[in-house]
Amino acid sequence: MKKKIQGKVLQLFITKDDANKTRIQTTTIDADKDGVLNDKFYRKNDQRAILITSLQSYEMAINNGIDLFEGALGENILIDINPYHLRAGETLRIGNAMLQVTQNCTLCKGLTAINSKLPKLLKNDRGIFAKVINGSVTIKVGDFVNLFSH
Numbered sequence: 629m630k631k632k633i634q635g636k637v638l639q640l641f642i643t644k645d646d647a648n649k650t651r652i653q654t655t656t657i658d659a660d661k662d663g664v665l666n667d668k669f670y671r672k673n674d675q676r677a678i679l680i681t682s683l684q685s686y687e688m689a690i691n692n693g694i695d696l697f698e699g700a701l702g703e704n705i706l707i708d709i710n711p712y713h714l715r716a717g718e719t720l721r722i723g724n725a726m727l728q729v730t731q732n733c734t735l736c737k738g739l740t741a742i743n744s745k746l747p748k749l750l751k752n753d754r755g756i757f758a759k760v761i762n763g764s765v766t767i768k769v770g771d772f773v774n775l776f777s778h
Contacts, residue, residue: 633775635709637722638683640769641699643668651699659725660764664704674759675730680705681755682712688753694743702738703755707773711756714775720758723771727758 640657644650645668658665663677681703689696698706705722714720714729721727733755739746 633709635707635773637705637769637771637773638708639698639706641704642666656766656768658766659760661760676757677759679703679733679755679757680711682710683708684710685750685753688749692749694746700742701754711775712753714756721774723767725760725765725767726762728761730757730759732756
């Protein structure tokens with residue numbers, strides 16, 4: 629039997645296509661099957677369209693002496709519940725958006741630049757990639773997030 633887990637969107641981010649990969653915090657994002665509109669990674673890879681990270685990842689870093697500001701993990705969507713049990717092909721709902729998990733977030737060199745311990749610490753807890761499966765949607769800070777646990 630599946631158990632519904634509900635949380636909320638805490639913050640939203642867009643990465644700009646500039647030399648510094650500027651991260652912009654926003655209250656809404658528009659997204660479709662190709663990712664987040666106006667994001668540097670839009671239409672780059674449908675398997676890595678939207679990065680969703682949990683507040684738990686930041687808490688793990690802080691509890692291990694690594695000070696991070698929210699958005700530092702490269703996420704588009706920061707939520708207050710843990711989605712890392714979801715596997716490729718499973719779905720979640722954020723507001724009116726239906727998203728399908730495509731893969732776990734892979735580690736990147738950018739995390740080492742923050743702290744050399746960060747990649748190993750967040751190996752399975754950095755985030756999940758997903759893509760929108762119900763057309764064009766708007767996701768807002770405060771939207772409900774619905775996950776299903778087995």
